[in-house]
Amino acid sequence: MPSADKPARPHAPTNDTARKDWIVYILECKDRSLYTGITNDLKRRLDEHGKGTGAKYTQPRRPVRLRYTETHGSKSAALKREAAIKALPRADKLALIGTPR
Numbered sequence: 001m002p003s004a005d006k007p008a009r010p011h012a013p014t015n016d017t018a019r020k021d022w023i024v025y026i027l028e029c030k031d032r033s034l035y036t037g038i039t040n041d042l043k044r045r046l047d048e049h050g051k052g053t054g055a056k057y058t059q060p061r062r063p064v065r066l067r068y069t070e071t072h073g074s075k076s077a078a079l080k081r082e083a084a085i086k087a088l089p090r091a092d093k094l095a096l097i098g099t100p101r
Helices: 042-051 075-087 090-097
Strands: 022-028 034-039 065-072
Touching (some): 022 042, 022 075, 022 090, 034 042, 034 075, 065 075, 065 090
Antiparallel strands (some): 022 065
């Protein structure tokens, strides 16, 4: 039982609030350009892109279509992978998402 001068420790998070994986994703925009980003809530982020409240890049290029995802266990790993994908030539990105050149 906690003492009066020392508060009880909070409970561990439930499965609903437990650590979420980070997702690297690629969108294909209306103009056929590709956008790469990361999120820990893909549904929310896709909704934002669809409403025009997502990234500035995708706002004028709607509609966007999800073309690729991969999951990472940490934000750091996802950021590193996002940077690596962004550095790829377009042909390599198209190969990654399975689109013929």
